[in-house]
Amino acid sequence: MSCYPKIFDIVRQIPYAQVATYGQVADLAGLRGKPRVVGYALYRVTADATIPWHRVINAKGEVSRSSLRHGNDDLQQLLLEKEGIAFVKGKLDLKKYRWQPPLALIQSL
DNA sequence: CAGATGACAAGAT
DNA sequence: AATCTTGCCATCT
Numbered sequence: 001m002s003c004y005p006k007i008f009d010i011v012r013q014i015p016y017a018q019v020a021t022y023g024q025v026a027d028l029a030g031l032r033g034k035p036r037v038v039g040y041a042l043y044r045v046t047a048d049a050t051i052p053w054h055r056v057i058n059a060k061g062e063v064s065r066s067s068l069r070h071g072n073d074d075l076q077q078l079l080l081e082k083e084g085i086a087f088v089k090g091k092l093d094l095k096k097y098r099w100q101p102p103l104a105l106i107q108s109l
Numbered sequence: 110c111a112g113a114t115g116a117c118a119a120g121a122t
Numbered sequence: 123a124a125t126c127t128t129g130c131c132a133t134c135t
Contacts, residue, residue: 021117021118022116022118023117023118023119026117026118033118033119034117034118035117035118036115036118037117038116038117039115039116039117040116042116043115043116046116056116057116058116058117058118059117059118060118063116064116064117065116076116
């Protein structure tokens with residue numbers, strides 16, 4: 001089991017109806033420039049942890065579909081839509097839904 | 110042990 | 123605007 005407490009902690013802090021990009025999470029987790037590690041961390045823990053993994057998306061504002069997921073690639077988008085996030089052509093408005101991390105978190109970089 | 114892979118991002122073309 | 127290239131690093135084969 002990989003140990004990425006920071007990443008989980010960050011993701012867990014994403015509020016309802018908001019999303020964060022991998023780069024953003026990586027940045028806040030002290031992994032500046034290593035968004036892939038975030039993806040991997042989530043990929044391994046998702047099934048185990050109770051974190052809002054669906055609120056983590058790529059920088060393009062789309063949900064990543066790999067089909068290697070829990071089993072459902074549409075699930076993520078579905079959950080987000082359920083939270084009130086509007087998808088347009090499989091993409092969402094990052095300007096609108098992007099999570100703005102607490103200042104304390106930013107300063108702890 | 111070495112090479113390939115991947116839920117990505119930012120810069121260049 | 124869209125696609126290609128490079129960087130980065132844990133995990134997989």
